Amino acid sequence: MDEAAKYKKATYHLWTFTASKMIAMLGSHVLSFGISLYILAMTGSATSFATNMICSILPRALVAPLAGYVADNYSKKRTILLAQAGTILTMAGLLLYTELFGMSVNAIYVTTVFYTLCSAFSGVTFTSAIATLVNPERLQRAMSFNQMSMSVAAVGGPVIGGMMYGFFSMEVFLIVHMIAYAIAFCLEATMNFNLYSTRGDNTKKEKIWKGLVxxxxxxxxxxxxxxxxxxxxxxxxxxxxxxxxxxxxxxxxxxxxxxxxxxxxxxxxxxxxxxxxxxxxxxxxxxxxxxxxxxxxxxxxxxxxxxxxxxxxxxxxxxxxxxxxxxxxxxxxxxxxxxxxxxxxxxxxxxxxxxxxxxxxxxxxxxxxxxxxxxxxxxxxxxxxxxxxxxxxxxxxxxxxxxxxxxxxxxxxxxxxxxxxxxxxxxx
Known part of the structure; x- marks a missing residue:
């Protein structure tokens, strides 16, 4: 691919990953807002609320080094798409459980753990891939756009979630989240995560422990x-x-x-x-x-x-x-x-x-x-x-x-x- 074509593709990446990140994060903030209020309304317990926060932090902290190893040794695009698909399936599982047995706090805890694990793999891999998606001269702009999308989602998510909470059930929150991640999945599937890669095709994969060391x-x-x-x-x-x-x-x-x-x-x-x-x-x-x-x-x-x-x-x-x-x-x-x-x-x-x-x-x-x-x-x-x-x-x-x-x-x-x-x- 010549430089003009690569520059054009990098411009496409700049806007595509910004849009995908904003849509996915917006869906995540809407769901997080809804689940937080739902847990408090269901239990009235600060302990239950704190337990869900731990489920959203601890698994990510534990698995992040492994996610980094996977990002370095396997296809970044495949890793991100599998993680996004895992997120969608996790929410679909909670939706199905709710339809069959009704919503429960324990089901939310389990869902939060799996959702956090998927987010760790997609988040770390995406961070490590930014420099291969755009040319070095636009790296700061790419990271600024990335932060911009998260800021917009952080402001808009609770607002949308607050409006939805009074009118819709928890199942609607799950469906909105799944739709948002499905759109992000489709956008990210069109991206070339090796556009500015400097690694050769024959790079030898390391075993997990050796790779971490x-x-x-x-x-x-x-x-x-x-x-x-x-x-x-x-x-x-x-x-x-x-x-x-x-x-x-x-x-x-x-x-x-x-x-x-x-x-x-x-x-x-x-x-x-x-x-x-x-x-x-x-x-x-x-x-x-x-x-x-x-x-x-x-x-x-x-x-x-x-x-x-x-x-x-x-x-x-x-x-x-x-x-x-x-x-x-x-x-x-x-x-x-x-x-x-x-x-x-x-x-x-x-x-x-x-x-x-x-x-x-x-x-x-x-x-x-x-x-x-x-x-x-x-x-x-x-x-x-x-x-x-x-x-x-x-x-x-x-x-x-x-x-x-x-x-x-x-x-x-x-x-x-x-x-x-x-x-x-x-x-x-």
Whole structure:
């Protein structure tokens, strides 16, 4: 295939995978909203709700490295289509069970586990395949479009789900989800996942254990990749302070109504959407690790600003407006950290190891989420929220300065720092 034809196909990929991701994620958010309300209405138990959340996190964290191995050693297209088909069949199974025996919480738990396993394989494989779907010059735009589709789905899913919940049964939610994934399946079946692949056709497949071990060895040999993975782990742990504390501070301590808190959370999704559009329309960040470091320092500072309404005499309306603006800015800085890092990692990691590296990163990140939520849940019950947020902000600043020190940035971007050093010598 000549370059003009490849560029045209890459443009097709850019829009097709954005549409497929948006449709699938929209269906997923609609179903998630409906199931959450259904469990609470059926049981009235927070424990049942939390159990379903564990079923949606733990299996993915455990199986992500295996999904990465499969992505690296088998056809990405086949893996994604099989995972999507598995999702559709899982929902069809729950629909059939409901028709025969009626809906039950245990059936939802089992369905959530299988759905999460399928999502792990499709998600990790899709992430590792982005760099082979589009040309390197449009990699940042592709990842921005990917994030944009998820942001739109995150905003639209609960809205659609809320409108449907009052008028339709749970079976309709399942059918909508199946239709969404069926459309995504048809779109992804037309894509060429080897368009910009650099791997030969005769690449030898590794056995599972050897493949996982070689993935670990590859990470150990690359200092910058190790730094980014540790950074991802600690970020997911310490930013649980705002995931848990945001709701606790705003609703419990400041007594903001849940309806108004919904506007605060929507502002975060809107901020991600705005940042996605920005990255999609601008050129690629030249020194991504330094850019992410700067945004992470701003992000940790915005975490500290969250205490201002706790120590000042703001009116109710000022509190709501303050947190709407803070969550909007918070989301923009978060995208400023994630987007350049994502593009950098796509280009830095060799194609034959991308799946395993991203799979391990996902395992580390997702395993930190429940730990962070548990730790901060206990801390907020024992200590003042003001102190927790300020100390966490300071810890993230120190962690950023240590992990992303100049020596690491110079190793990650030698071409930039060598040019800078030469320019300084000439000036002197």
């Amino acid at each position: 070689s993935g670990f060895s590859y990470i150990k040999q690359h200092k910058v990749i190790k730094v980014v993975m540790w950074l991802s782990l600690w970020i997911n742990l310490f930013f649980s302070a705002i995931v848990v504390g945001g709701t606790y501070v705003i609703i419990e301590l400041l007594k903001v109504e849940p309806t108004h808190f919904g506007f605060v959370e929507a502002a975060g999704a809107l901020g991600m959407l705005v940042a996605s559009i920005y990255f999609a329309t601008r050129g690629e960040i030249k020194v991504p690790l330094r850019f992410s470091k700067f945004c992470l320092l701003l992000l940790s500072s915005s975490l500290a600003f969250a205490v201002i309404p706790l120590v000042t005499d703001f009116s109710y309306s000022m509190i709501v407006v303050f947190y709407i603006l803070l969550y909007f800015i918070f989301a923009i800085f978060e995208m400023g950290v994630n987007m350049p890092l994502g593009v950098f990692m796509q280009k830095l990691i060799s194609e034959e190891y991308r799946g395993r590296v991203f799979g391990l990163m996902e395992t580390m990140a997702m395993s930190m989420m429940p730990i962070g939520m548990l730790v901060y849940g206990i801390l907020y019950d024992m200590l003042p929220a003001t102190g927790i947020l300020l100390v966490t902000s300071a810890i993230i600043v120190v962690m950023t300065l240590v992990l992303l020190r100049t020596a690491v940035l110079r190793e990650a971007h030698p071409e930039f720092y060598d040019e800078t050093t030469m320019a300084e010598r000439v000036a002197n």
